[in-house]
Amino acid sequence: MPKILDRSVIDDTVEVSDEEAYETVIALARKDGIPVGPTTGAILYAALNYAKTNKGIAVVMS
Numbered sequence: 001m002p003k004i005l006d007r008s009v010i011d012d013t014v015e016v017s018d019e020e021a022y023e024t025v026i027a028l029a030r031k032d033g034i035p036v037g038p039t040t041g042a043i044l045y046a047a048l049n050y051a052k053t054n055k056g057i058a059v060v061m062s
Contacts, residue, residue, distance in 0.1 A: 014046040021045060 018038070025041035028034050036044075 012050075014050055016042040016045050 021038045021042035023041075024045040025036055025038060028036055028041065028044065
């Protein structure tokens, strides 16, 4: 983690496997035709799954 990271503003983190990230990349490309990389796949996977279990959360940052 970079030294400039202020951990006091982080409420939670989510780990995403490579497989989950790549599956999300493929699904996004097939469904919406949007080509993205594995980092975006991981972020989207985490955000969607976090939102399912944490109702009322309005902001997800990466």
